[in-house]
Amino acid sequence: MSKVRSALFVKDGINYLRPFIAISVLFFLWGLAHGMVDALDKNFQEMLHLRKWQSSFIQFSLYGAYFGMALPAGLYMKKWGYKRGIIFGLILFASGALLAAGTAPFESFLLFLICLLVMGAGLATLETGANPYTTKLGPTATAARRINLSQSFNGLAWVIGPLIALYIYGNQSHAEGEKMFSIILPFIIIGLLVLAVAFVFMRMHLPEITEEDENLMHGSESTPDRVDVQNTYATGEDKLTHKPLWQNRHFRLGVVAQGCYVAAQTGVFSYLINFVTDHDMHPRFDLKYAPYFLSFGFLLFMIGRITGSILMKYFKPQRLLGLYAFLNCLLLPVVAAKFGWISLIALYGVFFFMSVMFPTIFSMAIRALGSQTKRASSYLVMSVAGGAVFPPLMGAVADNYGMASGFLVPIPLFAFILYYALKGSEVES
Numbered sequence: 479m480s481k482v483r484s485a486l487f488v489k490d491g492i493n494y495l496r497p498f499i500a501i502s503v504l505f506f507l508w509g510l511a512h513g514m515v516d517a518l519d520k521n522f523q524e525m526l527h528l529r530k531w532q533s534s535f536i537q538f539s540l541y542g543a544y545f546g547m548a549l550p551a552g553l554y555m556k557k558w559g560y561k562r563g564i565i566f567g568l569i570l571f572a573s574g575a576l577l578a579a580g581t582a583p584f585e586s587f588l589l590f591l592i593c594l595l596v597m598g599a600g601l602a603t604l605e606t607g608a609n610p611y612t613t614k615l616g617p618t619a620t621a622a623r624r625i626n627l628s629q630s631f632n633g634l635a636w637v638i639g640p641l642i643a644l645y646i647y648g649n650q651s652h653a654e655g656e657k658m659f660s661i662i663l664p665f666i667i668i669g670l671l672v673l674a675v676a677f678v679f680m681r682m683h684l685p686e687i688t689e690e691d692e693n694l695m696h697g698s699e700s701t702p703d704r705v706d707v708q709n710t711y712a713t714g715e716d717k718l719t720h721k722p723l724w725q726n727r728h729f730r731l732g733v734v735a736q737g738c739y740v741a742a743q744t745g746v747f748s749y750l751i752n753f754v755t756d757h758d759m760h761p762r763f764d765l766k767y768a769p770y771f772l773s774f775g776f777l778l779f780m781i782g783r784i785t786g787s788i789l790m791k792y793f794k795p796q797r798l799l800g801l802y803a804f805l806n807c808l809l810l811p812v813v814a815a816k817f818g819w820i821s822l823i824a825l826y827g828v829f830f831f832m833s834v835m836f837p838t839i840f841s842m843a844i845r846a847l848g849s850q851t852k853r854a855s856s857y858l859v860m861s862v863a864g865g866a867v868f869p870p871l872m873g874a875v876a877d878n879y880g881m882a883s884g885f886l887v888p889i890p891l892f893a894f895i896l897y898y899a900l901k902g903s904e905v906e907s
Contacts, residue, residue, distance in 0.1 A: 486624055487616045494615035497684050498624070501615070502631045504564065504608045507672060508601045509632035511571070513639015513776055514664065515540055515594070516747045517769050520755065521646055524765070525657045526587055530752060530881075531873035537744050538866040539591040543598025544605075545863030551603040552856025560607045561684045567603030568676035574600060575669035582658040582665075590658070602859055609840050610855040621845075622795040625837040626787035633780030633833065640769040640776065723850045723857075731902035732843025733861045735895050739835045741864035742806075742888035745872040746828055749884060750775055753813075753825065756881040760818050775829040782833025790834075799838045800899030802831040806892040813885040821882070835895060842903045 487495040519533040555563035574597030581589045612628045613621040646660040724730055751768040753759065763771065789798055805827070812824035840858055847854050868887075876884035 486620050486627070489616050492685075494685070498612065498615045498628065500679070500682060500684065501608050501612055502628045503675060504568075504604050505628050505632035506635040507568075507571070507675065508604055509635030510639050510642075511575075511597060511601060511668065512540075512747075513636035513773075514642045514668075515639075516744075517640040517643035517751060517772050518646065518661075519748050520751045520765060520768060521643070522587065523752075526585075528587070529873070530749070530876050531870045534748060534869035534873040535587075535591055536594065537748055537869040539594040540598040540601070541740065541744060541862055541865030543595045544602040545860050545866065547599040547602040548606050548856045548859035548862070551606040551859070552852050554603075555607055556852050560611050561679065563603060563607045564684075565676055565679050567600045567607065568672050568679065570600030570603060571597055572600070572669045572672040572676065574598070575665045575672065579662045579665040579669065582662050585658050590661075602862070605862070606852075606856050606859045609837070609859070610844060610851050613841055613844065618845075622838055622841040623787050623790050625841050626783055626790065626834055629837045630780060630783040630787065633776065633783045636776035637773050637780055640773040643769045643772075723847070723854060726847065726906070728845065728903050728905050729843050729847065729854055731898050732839055733857050735898035735902065736836070736839050736843065736858050737861035737864035738891035738894045739832070739839060739864075740862045741868035742891040743832055743836070744865035745868050745888055746825075746832070746885070747772070747775075748869050749872060749876065749881065750825065752876065752881050753885070754822065758880055758882070759816065761822075775826055778826055778830045779833045782830040783837075786834035786838075795834075795838045796842060796899045796903050798834060799842075800896050802834060803892045803896040803899060805831045807889055807896065810885050810889050810892070814882050816882045825885070839895070839898070846905050 487493055487498055515536060519530070519536055522528055522536065523530065523533045551563060551567065554566065574593050574595070577596060578590060578593035581593060608628075609625065612625045616624055642664050645664060750772050751765075754763045754771045755765050755768050756762065786798060786802075809824045809827045809831070813821045813828065815821060817824075840855075843858055844851050844854050868891075872884045872887045875887055
């Protein structure tokens with residue numbers, strides 16, 4: 479165990495295990511929010527009589543905030559540091575949740591979407607800081623394993639999120655003035671919990687990663703003796719690039735790949751409940767049990783994160799990413815074919831094989847960027863806005879051609895991720 483800890487969290491004699499645990503709490507919190515929100519599409523379809531593409535504006539608001547907030551969050555952290563940025567993100571997150579609870583009696587879908595924008599701004603700020611910070615808490619060679627491990631806590635929270643949604647589904651009221659009452663208690667609890675975590679972070683010491691630290695952690699051409707073959711991952715050595723940020727091909731294509739991934743993930747996550755409750759599906763399940771199915775999918779997602787982190791000890795991350803993307807391209811047509819239980823199992827397979835994609839693409843895209851890492855991270859978090867654009871498109875296909883057919887739409891996105899894993903992620907000298 480001590481060898482594993484050393485390989486993951488010790489860099490130049492400094493043990494980063496404690497700050498890693500603290501940052502992993504953040505991964506849990508935003509996973510909890512996403513897991514619960516992704517379970518609510520069907521709830522609003524039922525309560526407010528919305529079509530699938532209309533309810534998908536839940537994801538549009540939450541993920542759209544990433545596009546507007548990620549770059550300002552990165553600039554804020556560049557000036558004030560990771561710790562202050564994280565606290566700021568937690569306060570925004572809590573404010574959005576408490577506003578959602580406070581405005582629920584108005585039964586306004588538009589007001590709820592605005593509250594989700596505030597929450598999304600907080601989540602974008604947290605992700606802008608936490609993802610790159612995790613990669614720095616140890617040797618460069620184990621960065622991909624470290625971010626996958628922290629994302630496993632995120633996966634655990636995704637499992638719990640839909641179970642919170644069970645309370646919302648189980649306390650639905652069709653009475654005028656009470657249709658959205660069931661969201662009040664869960665959002666109050668989340669808001670207060672996040673505020674408590676913000677208070678803890680205010681009193682906690684977190685090591686600040688300076689630009690010099692980033693240069694050393696990524697390797698530098700001016701100090702080649704610091705780079706050895708074992709401290710590389712993917713092809714070639716991770717020497718610091720001196721190119722302008724957008725001239726780095728592995729970063730540029732990484733932004734596109736991350737946008738494709740989040741778009742596909744959000745569509746799949748958002749419509750699983752619609753899939754298992756659809757009138758054209760056999761078997762078809764009652765709506766009140768549907769969050770259990772989503773929670774099980776997130777459990778497989780979490781297991782995939784954990785096993786993926788272990789497999790990266792033996793296989794290069796880009797090869798594992800390519801294999802998983804290829805398998806999803808094969809499974810989605812099976813989902814769309816409406817083969818009953820086989821299609822449902824295939825859909826759960828998609829959940830499992832999506833698991834390592836976000837953290838692996840992230841860590842591959844920011845390699846060798848040195849002092850440009852914070853800004854690069856901001857653009858990668860901005861690409862999460864793909865999750866805002868894609869669900870309405872997938873919902874429109876589902877409204878017109880059936881829910882199962884909607885699961886054909888993500889295939890080109892996984893195909894691009896396959897290309898990025900095989901060719902696009904290589905760092906050019």
